[in-house]
Amino acid sequence: MAKYKIATIPGDGIGTEVMAATVKVLEALSKKTGIRFEFSTLWAGDEYKARTGVALPPETVEAVKAADACLFAAVGNTAKEVILPLRQSLGLYANLRPAKAYPGVPALKPKVDIMIVRENTECLYRMVGYRGPGFGVNLRIITSQASERIARYAFEYAVKNGRKKVTAVHKANVLDYTDDVFLEATRAVAKEYAGVRYDEQIVDACAMKLVLAPEQFDVIVTTNMFGDILSDEAAGLVGGLGLAPSGNVGNEKAIFEPVHGSAPDIAGRGVANPVATILSAAMMLEWLGEAEAAERLEAAVLKVLKEGRVRTPDLGGKNRTMELAEAVAAAL
Ligand code: NAD
Ligand code: IPM
Ligand code: MN
Numbered sequence: 001m002a003k004y005k006i007a008t009i010p011g012d013g014i015g016t017e018v019m020a021a022t023v024k025v026l027e028a029l030s031k032k033t034g035i036r037f038e039f040s041t042l043w044a045g046d047e048y049k050a051r052t053g054v055a056l057p058p059e060t061v062e063a064v065k066a067a068d069a070c071l072f073a074a075v076g077n078t079a080k081e082v083i084l085p086l087r088q089s090l091g092l093y094a095n096l097r098p099a100k101a102y103p104g105v106p107a108l109k110p111k112v113d114i115m116i117v118r119e120n121t122e123c124l125y126r127m128v129g130y131r132g133p134g135f136g137v138n139l140r141i142i143t144s145q146a147s148e149r150i151a152r153y154a155f156e157y158a159v160k161n162g163r164k165k166v167t168a169v170h171k172a173n174v175l176d177y178t179d180d181v182f183l184e185a186t187r188a189v190a191k192e193y194a195g196v197r198y199d200e201q202i203v204d205a206c207a208m209k210l211v212l213a214p215e216q217f218d219v220i221v222t223t224n225m226f227g228d229i230l231s232d233e234a235a236g237l238v239g240g241l242g243l244a245p246s247g248n249v250g251n252e253k254a255i256f257e258p259v260h261g262s263a264p265d266i267a268g269r270g271v272a273n274p275v276a277t278i279l280s281a282a283m284m285l286e287w288l289g290e291a292e293a294a295e296r297l298e299a300a301v302l303k304v305l306k307e308g309r310v311r312t313p314d315l316g317g318k319n320r321t322m323e324l325a326e327a328v329a330a331a332l
Helices: 014-033 046-052 058-066 079-089 144-160 176-191 203-212 224-237 275-287 291-307 321-331
Strands: 003-011 036-041 069-074 094-100 113-119 129-132 135-138 165-170 197-202 219-222 245-249 254-258
Touching: 003 014, 003 058, 014 036, 014 069, 014 275, 014 291, 014 321, 058 079, 069 079, 069 275, 079 254, 094 144, 094 224, 113 144, 113 224, 144 165, 144 176, 144 219, 165 176, 165 203, 165 224, 176 197, 197 203, 203 224, 219 224, 245 275, 254 275, 275 291, 275 321, 291 321
Parallel strands: 003 036, 003 069, 069 254, 113 219, 165 197, 165 219
Antiparallel strands: 094 113, 094 245, 129 135, 245 254
């Protein structure tokens, strides 16, 4: 039976809580399927920095590289020193952020099923900038190479997953230097995929349409910062950040993580919703080639959500993180 080395980074705040819950579910899945997981726990984040002066030790980066896949929960204020260097140094150029409404979940928009394909290496996230007296600069860098690569990823995703349309989201009406580069690359790729419809939307109007008529979206491909904002918005349409998983995917490596952060407002109480991290683990299994196990895990989550007997407070219930994880484990 297959055996995988899974590097886990629990991080800070609710990160440690949702990671413990997810590992518990994966151990139950292992018993059912025979797939073996060898978990390692790696340091990174605010607490680690407070103790050592570094947020992301080189040993953590090396261990992520040596693992078959990595599951990351959340860190706090050091996120830009932790997850950004991991995404960029490992070449994880595609950030996949599905927003799907599940039966039984109090979702604002119950018919949504969108895949946001966010460029994950450049834009404002290159961290090029400076402070001067009374001003600050953050440079937005967009290249043809990264734009072409993410557009191709989005169209390939559409073809492989039976999606009908790819919408490129941009702000070329104002940010012309950068988003002309993004759109030129995206349009050229779109021409190669005659079977997938292609359209474009300006990001502000897209934000509004996501609220009013999200059913019109299928796959969205966009630059890094817009993808960050629109993916939280899309999560809000389908029940909130407690349910939103993601994958940072490159050609060789991948890190899977919930879209949410360390949630200091609810941390330490054991009430965070672990589903976003559990569904990220399902995405990880699919990426590892374990499609059947991934489906089994997703089906167990869906069953628990649909039944609605075990719910964390974000879903209107009174249950705790571990109770929800135990319910998913039992539903496997
Ligand atoms: P957040 O995503 O941590 O929380 C936003 C809101 O959603 C909060 O009200 C929180 O309680 C709620 N929420 C989030 N996850 C939840 C869950 N699993 N269950 C129930 N409710 C949940 O965003 P924030 O509060 O703006 O940021 C807090 C910290 O997290 C910041 O320091 C930020 O830098 C960091 N952050 C880290 C990452 C990451 O590690 N990848 C991602 C986003 C934010
Ligand atoms: C996310 C987070 C990160 C991002 C931050 C915390 C570095 O918001 O994963 O969505 O902006 O990408
Ligand atoms: Mn974000």
